[in-house]
Amino acid sequence: MSLPQFLFTLGFAAVFLAIVAFTAVVVRSARFYDGGDFPTGSMLLRLARPGRERAELQRWAFYLHRITGVGVLGFLCLHVIDVSLFVWDPIVYDDVHGLYGTAMMRVIEVGLLFGLLFHTFNGLRLVVVDVRDLGLTASTRLLHGVLTATVVLGVVGSYYIMKPVFA
Secondary structure (H helix, E strand, O other): OOHHHHHHHHHHHHHHHHHHHHHHHHHHHHHHHOOOOOOOOOHHHHHOOOHHHHHHHHHHHHHHHHHHHHHHHHHHHHHHHHHHHHHHOHHHHHHHHHHHHOHHHHHHHHHHHHHHHHHHHHHHHHHHHHHHOOOHHHHHHHHHHHHHHHHHHHHHHHHHHHHHHHO
16 A cells, blocks of 8 residues: 555545544434434334324434535545645556545445435435425425435445446
């Protein structure tokens, strides 16, 4: 591993740790401010409840939207840095971009794909809910659509991202 690759990997590790730390802060604040020990096995039972109690799913979508937003921001910062390497030295740029072909980076790209898809679709859902002034039932249906689209498109995209690793 060359020095530029090592430095990029170090920067990536710092961004990853920041995302994990932010996730811990979000979960801790959810447990404190929302009055419950939500990340437990009984969460699925609570999500199956009818009526207004399903707003918990909306709350978790809010938390996940914040976490994926920080992840996308972290990726964007690293992306600007690694693309700007081309101006500095094209050889260093090619060296750093050699990391993207590794199996580990492809798995990380799959995670990024799922984060981007959820953040995009959920952001559009939030715009529709605000503009159309939708209630909880319609908002929950849209959230199910967001989750379905994220999983379906994420699985299809993951196939193409991981295809070179298994070829």
